[in-house]
Amino acid sequence: MERNTLYPIFLKLDRLRMLIVGAGEVGCEKLTFMLKSSPDAHITVVAKEVLPPVQELLLQYPDADITIIQKPFEPKDTEGYDLVVAATNFEHLNREVRDAAKAAGALVNVADTPALCDFYLGSIVTRGNLKVAISTNGQSPTFAKRFRQWLESILPEETNELLAHLKVYRDQLNGDFEVKVKELNALTASLLGPKKS
Numbered sequence: 001m002e003r004n005t006l007y008p009i010f011l012k013l014d015r016l017r018m019l020i021v022g023a024g025e026v027g028c029e030k031l032t033f034m035l036k037s038s039p040d041a042h043i044t045v046v047a048k049e050v051l052p053p054v055q056e057l058l059l060q061y062p063d064a065d066i067t068i069i070q071k072p073f074e075p076k077d078t079e080g081y082d083l084v085v086a087a088t089n090f091e092h093l094n095r096e097v098r099d100a101a102k103a104a105g106a107l108v109n110v111a112d113t114p115a116l117c118d119f120y121l122g123s124i125v126t127r128g129n130l131k132v133a134i135s136t137n138g139q140s141p142t143f144a145k146r147f148r149q150w151l152e153s154i155l156p157e158e159t160n161e162l163l164a165h166l167k168v169y170r171d172q173l174n175g176d177f178e179v180k181v182k183e184l185n186a187l188t189a190s191l192l193g194p195k196k197s
Contacts, residue, residue, distance in 0.1 A: 013041035023047030114138030128160020
């Protein structure tokens, strides 16, 4: 049986340098989701052409640290970045970006080419401090999107309030780690609904 062997992590994009190559439809989609999730990210976009939706996106995030460099891609553009996203409509250019980024020591995502990716940009559900990432291991981004929409429909907006109350309760607990875990498990067991007999 196949299984998803990806190891999920949550990156602090304000501590990393990110490059997106491409500012068309694909690049705009990647930039949109990154800014929605991490508006404090440091992102450079290199593209020969910058389509209007990317310019409009910059207006929506006026405080974001985004640098647009309008020029054709060169392999040296990948130097100094931690994460690189190849987001053009040209397979040969995406591969060139990937090869240059790997040579520069960066982790790479190549849009719509799972075999060339070191990481995927999954669907994300956010409710305040709760963030859930969804991956189908590159098999079906459409399913990930629909699953995200379903989670968004069932998770209440008050989820962040619940998390804040749980933190206050946790901070007031005495005892060692094991005791605290036992207390918190007992307190949150009702989140799973009634026990089935």
